[in-house]
Amino acid sequence: MRTSASKSLFAPEMTLLIAALFLVEFVRGAALISFLPIYGKNELGLELDVIGIATTAHFVTDAVVKLFIGYLMHRFNVRTLVSGGLLLSLAGMLMLGQAELPWVFIVGCAIYGIGISPIWIVCLTRVTEERRATQMGTLYTFWLVGLGVGPVVTNFTLEYSSAITYWILVLASAIALLLSLFIPKRSHAEIDFVPFKRQLALLGDRLKEMKLLLPGMVLQTLGAGMLMPILPSFASDHLGLAPSQYSLLLFIGGGCTAAALIPMGRLADSVGRKWFLVLGFLLFAIALFALTRGPGLGISLMWACVLGASYGAVLPAWNALLAAYVPPGQKGLGWGVFSTVESIGSLLGPSIGGVLAASLGEPAAVGSAGAIFLVIGVFYVLFPFRLFRGEWSAGDAAR
Numbered sequence: 001m002r003t004s005a006s007k008s009l010f011a012p013e014m015t016l017l018i019a020a021l022f023l024v025e026f027v028r029g030a031a032l033i034s035f036l037p038i039y040g041k042n043e044l045g046l047e048l049d050v051i052g053i054a055t056t057a058h059f060v061t062d063a064v065v066k067l068f069i070g071y072l073m074h075r076f077n078v079r080t081l082v083s084g085g086l087l088l089s090l091a092g093m094l095m096l097g098q099a100e101l102p103w104v105f106i107v108g109c110a111i112y113g114i115g116i117s118p119i120w121i122v123c124l125t126r127v128t129e130e131r132r133a134t135q136m137g138t139l140y141t142f143w144l145v146g147l148g149v150g151p152v153v154t155n156f157t158l159e160y161s162s163a164i165t166y167w168i169l170v171l172a173s174a175i176a177l178l179l180s181l182f183i184p185k186r187s188h189a190e191i192d193f194v195p196f197k198r199q200l201a202l203l204g205d206r207l208k209e210m211k212l213l214l215p216g217m218v219l220q221t222l223g224a225g226m227l228m229p230i231l232p233s234f235a236s237d238h239l240g241l242a243p244s245q246y247s248l249l250l251f252i253g254g255g256c257t258a259a260a261l262i263p264m265g266r267l268a269d270s271v272g273r274k275w276f277l278v279l280g281f282l283l284f285a286i287a288l289f290a291l292t293r294g295p296g297l298g299i300s301l302m303w304a305c306v307l308g309a310s311y312g313a314v315l316p317a318w319n320a321l322l323a324a325y326v327p328p329g330q331k332g333l334g335w336g337v338f339s340t341v342e343s344i345g346s347l348l349g350p351s352i353g354g355v356l357a358a359s360l361g362e363p364a365a366v367g368s369a370g371a372i373f374l375v376i377g378v379f380y381v382l383f384p385f386r387l388f389r390g391e392w393s394a395g396d397a398a399r
Contacts (some may be wrong), residue, residue: 137265225349259310
């Protein structure tokens with residue numbers, strides 16, 4: 001007979017972490033996608049290059065902290081690490097509101113990136129092995145919904161007042177910090193105290209073992225990053241969508257992803273991960289290629305749904321597969337380094353997508369991103385997944 005603890009998806013303190021994660025991603029999505037470009041230019045009088053540098057500074061500091069998060073998790077309990085980070089994120093947000101000087105704006109974004117970095121890795125370390133893909137799907141659902149709702153709310157409130165929008169983001173950051181203070185003081189991540197050099201040696205062995213996964217780690221974030229700077233103009237110029245129709249496109253795509261994450265995660269836990277990854281990458285590529293042909297609104301919305309569902313199939317299965325390579329007792333270090341490797345694509349993708357769009361046009365850039373996902377999908381069709389740790393564990397569980 002199951003106990004109530006076994007029925008619950010996460011440990012009790014994880015509810016606080018997930019609620020704080022939702023608010024953090026709400027603010028991040030609102031700030032980076034909608035608020036900071038508009039507020040920085042119109043209210044603070046900053047040039048676009050300053051705003052671009054500040055955004056890059058945010059992603060760089062976020063990635064660097066994740067690289068060393070395992071080291072920090074050895075020295076601080078979960079509440080101290082998460083609440084300390086969210087205090088920094090609140091300080092960075094407060095700086096951004098008064099940052100009329102370019103360097104203050106850039107530093108504020110960098111501090112904000114440092115502050116929000118720990119909570120995602122901490123959440124990943126709390127995921128259990130036996131329900132990994134299911135729990136990953138749940139985490140990604142809250143992450144995605146927060147990231148998507150933030151810009152929607154911001155776009156609405158910016159029509160009335162940028163000041164009100166700013167204080168909404170400050171309030172959400174403060175509430176996330178307040179929630180983190182209720183994490184049990186004795187709550188620790190499940191990590192062993194191993195010398196830092198030994199940790200790096202263990203992780204180096206795993207990176208060598210998973211070398212055939214590394215290209216996929218970088219290429220999928222590269223392909224997604226290529227789409228970020230060009231989607232608005234692609235939607236308006238090539239698909240002929242009005243701003244409201246583009247918002248509907250994003251809403252449907254994001255909604256299909258959120259709806260698919262948890263059931264796809266459960267299925268991946270039951271039957272293995274290979275075909276969720278393969279079909280997800282291939283369908284993503286097909287949808288991108290189809291959109292380059294300039295279909296009408298109805299067909300575009302259908303392909304947006306396919307894109308969302310494909311992403312929902314890939315995310316929990318992919319991260320469950322990666323999790324098998326995290327050294328036991330070194331979850332913070334492992335996930336931190338893996339996240340840093342994946343962020344390489346996120347850093348390079350927007351620049352590559354922008355250059356391709358400027359030289360060859362937006363459809364060519366979207367098609368190039370589709371080609372990347374096609375290559376990943378075909379590669380993993382041909383590659384024997386039994387050689388991967390994650391697929392072995394899934395197969396053993398099924399048997």
